[in-house]
Amino acid sequence: MRIFGNIWTQFKEYLVLILLLLISVFFISHSDHRSVKNLKTTTFGAFAFVSSIFSDAFHTAGLKNENEKLRKQNAELMLEINKLREFGIENVELKNLLSVKDTISYQLIPAKIISKSFSADQTIFTLNKGNDEGIKAGMAVITGEGLVGIIERSSDDFSLIRTLKHTNFRVVVKDQRSRFQGILHWSGSQLIISNLPKTSEIKLGDRIVTSELSSLIGQPFPIGIVKKIINPDEGYFNNVLIKPFVEIEKVENVFIVAAIPHKIKNSIELNFYNNGN
Amino acid sequence: MKIDKILPVIYFTPLMLIQVLVVPYFELNGIVPDLILILLVFYTLKYGQLYGIILGFVLGALTDFSTGSILGSSMFTKTLSAFIAGYFYNENIVGTITKSPLFLGIIFLASVVNAIAFSLIANFDISLNLFTLLFDQGIFPALYTTIIASIILIFTPKRSYI
Numbered sequence: 278m279r280i281f282g283n284i285w286t287q288f289k290e291y292l293v294l295i296l297l298l299l300i301s302v303f304f305i306s307h308s309d310h311r312s313v314k315n316l317k318t319t320t321f322g323a324f325a326f327v328s329s330i331f332s333d334a335f336h337t338a339g340l341k342n343e344n345e346k347l348r349k350q351n352a353e354l355m356l357e358i359n360k361l362r363e364f365g366i367e368n369v370e371l372k373n374l375l376s377v378k379d380t381i382s383y384q385l386i387p388a389k390i391i392s393k394s395f396s397a398d399q400t401i402f403t404l405n406k407g408n409d410e411g412i413k414a415g416m417a418v419i420t421g422e423g424l425v426g427i428i429e430r431s432s433d434d435f436s437l438i439r440t441l442k443h444t445n446f447r448v449v450v451k452d453q454r455s456r457f458q459g460i461l462h463w464s465g466s467q468l469i470i471s472n473l474p475k476t477s478e479i480k481l482g483d484r485i486v487t488s489e490l491s492s493l494i495g496q497p498f499p500i501g502i503v504k505k506i507i508n509p510d511e512g513y514f515n516n517v518l519i520k521p522f523v524e525i526e527k528v529e530n531v532f533i534v535a536a537i538p539h540k541i542k543n544s545i546e547l548n549f550y551n552n553g554n
Numbered sequence: 555m556k557i558d559k560i561l562p563v564i565y566f567t568p569l570m571l572i573q574v575l576v577v578p579y580f581e582l583n584g585i586v587p588d589l590i591l592i593l594l595v596f597y598t599l600k601y602g603q604l605y606g607i608i609l610g611f612v613l614g615a616l617t618d619f620s621t622g623s624i625l626g627s628s629m630f631t632k633t634l635s636a637f638i639a640g641y642f643y644n645e646n647i648v649g650t651i652t653k654s655p656l657f658l659g660i661i662f663l664a665s666v667v668n669a670i671a672f673s674l675i676a677n678f679d680i681s682l683n684l685f686t687l688l689f690d691q692g693i694f695p696a697l698y699t700t701i702i703a704s705i706i707l708i709f710t711p712k713r714s715y716i
Binding site (some may be wrong): 289290292293294295298299300301303304306307308320321324327328331333390391393394395396397398399400401403429430437442444465466525526 | 556567568571573574575577578584585586601603604608610614618619620621622623624625626627629630633634637640653669673675676686689691695699
């Protein structure tokens, strides 16, 4: 007993450190469990409620409604232009074939970012709207410039956005000109489309949009333009650096695209999303 | 004395509000200072390594819960950072160390450990460039945190209120 007492006296800092680090590792490895998710949703909802009270002090109240209307109109026009651009390209390709039916329907839910959490690897925003407004995990979040991220989880009144600048964010994108597809991700310092075949005809300045093949975002939302093509001497693949249209750090107001193109397809995709987390 | 020891937990909420509402306006290329870490190092140097380790764990848990980051990531990094900072605890200079330039050095060191550990947990990638890890995700965020700590140090009144 005395030996244990001596060990504790001599090494208590190390013992406590090891114990607490082990508990942390346990939480990290179980952070996708439903119970942990529920706990996180409840707690972030409570903190977001406090944040929302204070965040109003940092936003000017004047012209709020008019500004919101204009932003919504801007976002709708962006989507419209993007859709028309898509149709134009498809028209050239398909020429005399049947015209493509417009199956895309969307509703924009305006929301305000009430808090931002930055790190090199994870940029996460909290929104002032949640389940009560019809917001669900997996919905796309946009501004007038393009895609900001997707809804990661939501409580009744608040939601968390996993932004483009999050290392766990993955989305299928395509080059709007050459139609090459790839998976976009955040490396911690850059937005990158990795492992594109060297034969792909991507050029600097090409517009990158989300692909219809994306399991979550089945509509072409603008992402950014090709900033740099990294072409290593060895291997068969290129990496492409993307400059996003949206300045993620400066975004304050966003729209959630409440688009459910097909119920069965959507539920299957959301299941994939939920299982993947 | 006991009330003093739970003060940082009480300070957490207002400080976290500043962290998520005000600090984002001062971001530089996605890098922001970590105010919670400054609080943690301050109290670790005031009450010792063991206290710091437990406080780091508690503040890390509160950070994870309130920001939605990977649960356990801040717990791990803040506990580790407090352990490092705790090596500089000396009960003979408790009152003066937090007002000396050494305090900034300790914050820098703890912040580098915090940032690198967080990067490894949140973005573990076998192809991760050592230079990027050390500078982009370690030293630059730590420097920013240290600069903010030095500003706080300059404007802190000589008489201590915390």
